[in-house]
Amino acid sequence: MPARNFHVRQAAVSALRAWAKGHDYAETLVERHAHRRQLSSQDRGLLQAILLGVLRNRRLLDHWIGKLRNGKLDPDTRDILRVGLCQLYILGLPDHAAVHETVEVGKANVRGLINAVLRRATTSRKRLMDDVAELAPAIALSHPDWLYNRWKAAFGKADTLVLMDWNNQPAETFARVNPLRPGEEEIPGTPVEGADGFYKLEGPLPGALLASGRIYIQDPATRHAVELLDPKPGERILDACAAPGGKSFLMAAAMGSAATLVCTDSNEKRLPRLRENLERLGCEPAEVAVHDWTQPAPAEWHGAFDAILLDVPCSNTGVVRRRVDVRWRLQQDHIDALLRVQRRILENALPCLKPGGRIVYSTCSIEKDENENQVSAFLADHPGVKLKETRQAFPFRNGTDGAFAARLETSS
Numbered sequence: 001m002p003a004r005n006f007h008v009r010q011a012a013v014s015a016l017r018a019w020a021k022g023h024d025y026a027e028t029l030v031e032r033h034a035h036r037r038q039l040s041s042q043d044r045g046l047l048q049a050i051l052l053g054v055l056r057n058r059r060l061l062d063h064w065i066g067k068l069r070n071g072k073l074d075p076d077t078r079d080i081l082r083v084g085l086c087q088l089y090i091l092g093l094p095d096h097a098a099v100h101e102t103v104e105v106g107k108a109n110v111r112g113l114i115n116a117v118l119r120r121a122t123t124s125r126k127r128l129m130d131d132v133a134e135l136a137p138a139i140a141l142s143h144p145d146w147l148y149n150r151w152k153a154a155f156g157k158a159d160t161l162v163l164m165d166w167n168n169q170p171a172e173t174f175a176r177v178n179p180l181r182p183g184e185e186e187i188p189g190t191p192v193e194g195a196d197g198f199y200k201l202e203g204p205l206p207g208a209l210l211a212s213g214r215i216y217i218q219d220p221a222t223r224h225a226v227e228l229l230d231p232k233p234g235e236r237i238l239d240a241c242a243a244p245g246g247k248s249f250l251m252a253a254a255m256g257s258a259a260t261l262v263c264t265d266s267n268e269k270r271l272p273r274l275r276e277n278l279e280r281l282g283c284e285p286a287e288v289a290v291h292d293w294t295q296p297a298p299a300e301w302h303g304a305f306d307a308i309l310l311d312v313p314c315s316n317t318g319v320v321r322r323r324v325d326v327r328w329r330l331q332q333d334h335i336d337a338l339l340r341v342q343r344r345i346l347e348n349a350l351p352c353l354k355p356g357g358r359i360v361y362s363t364c365s366i367e368k369d370e371n372e373n374q375v376s377a378f379l380a381d382h383p384g385v386k387l388k389e390t391r392q393a394f395p396f397r398n399g400t401d402g403a404f405a406a407r408l409e410t411s412s
């Protein structure tokens with residue numbers, strides 16, 4: 001009879017196999033595989049720690065595997081070794097459990113090999129750990145070379161090292177209190193300085209507070225865009241790239257209601273979750289619609305909005321610690337394609353402003369091309385639009401997720 005935690009290791013290996021096919025986010029895979037094996041919440045936590053630990057440290061784990069074993073490995077065996085080494089070197093789980101229960105996951109013909117490599121890992125720990133300081137940063141901190149080189153050129157080596165280290169730390173969880181669902185309950189966490197209504201949560205997730213809509217999980221960096229837009233009660237506001245509704249909620253909270261808020265997204269499949277979230281939070285928008293903003297807006301939206309939030313699709317390089325897939329899946333040409341989409345979204349949204357209206361363009365990217373450069377290229381072609389203010393957060397400077405927001409205004 002395999003030990004209980006064997007199922008967690010097996011789930012981690014299956015989830016890694018599925019991840020390698022390239023369709024699903026790591027978080028989705030944790031949910032799916034925990035559900036499939038009916039894991040307890042404690043075991044789900046362990047599955048998440050292993051899967052995210054392997055993905056965050058993949059390059060370093062592969063380096064260690066290369067040091068512990070000569071010769072080729074089939075993809076399944078490599079994944080099992082990654083899972084084993086992650087437990088031993090990254091998560092610091094007890095040797096016996098990590099080795100024994102990981103070996104069990106392999107088919108009979110590879111168990112000997114897995115056992116030998118993981119046992120060698122337990123005796124070589126100090127040497128391999130000490131060697132990390134000598135490795136190239138992109139290997140030691142497990143990022144692709146192109147991203148390391150891009151950031152080094154943009155931010156310098158010292159900030160890039162801090163950034164990559166930040167990306168490898170499990171993300172803290174923050175929540176925003178919902179003024180539209182007032183209550184007396186205590187929020188289990190500490191208020192975030194300078195970010196009104198945000199708390200850093202401590203302990204297990206407060207399920208009841210989340211279910212009742214009293215709080216919403218949200219990083220404080222998301223507030224910048226909404227603070228710059230400064231939506232006022234009664235104003236007609238468009239949230240063009242709205243799903244899953246985090247910033248729609250912040251805007252409704254600022255306005256005291258979502259009754260004059262129009263939420264759109266090009267991805268129809270993301271709208272049910274947006275509706276659900278906003279309903280739970282007590283902010284039902286005036287309208288929720290599918291619209292692809294790379295296409296011209298329908299005539300009835302022309303000149304219709306006091307303010308527009310464009311929280312555009314981006315490379316997500318400011319939130320790599322939360323989105324562990326990003327560093328491995330993002331490619332330079334994706335950024336180029338995103339730049340074209342972002343520009344078209346800006347172009348198509350502009351005619352929807354009333355005279356004297358304002359747009360906030362925002363990303364969770366730290367790439368200058370998607371942020372300042374995108375905005376200045378747009379302004380250069382639209383002399384009637386003025387840049388009023390920008391905000392930028394960098395993990396290595398602000399200790400929060402990366403975010404960018406620019407407020408643009410048209411003349412009345």
Ligand SMILES: C[S@@+](CC[C@H](N)C(=O)[O-])C[C@H]1O[C@@H](n2cnc3c(N)ncnc32)[C@H](O)[C@@H]1O
Nearest residue numbers: 241242243244245246247266267292293311313
């Ligand atoms: C950064 S997310 C928005 C997050 C959201 N504002 C929030 O705070 O919860 C970007 C969204 O843009 C949507 N999107 C991507 N391309 C789009 C387009 N061409 N037109 C409209 N929405 C688009 C995506 O489906 C995604 O939901």
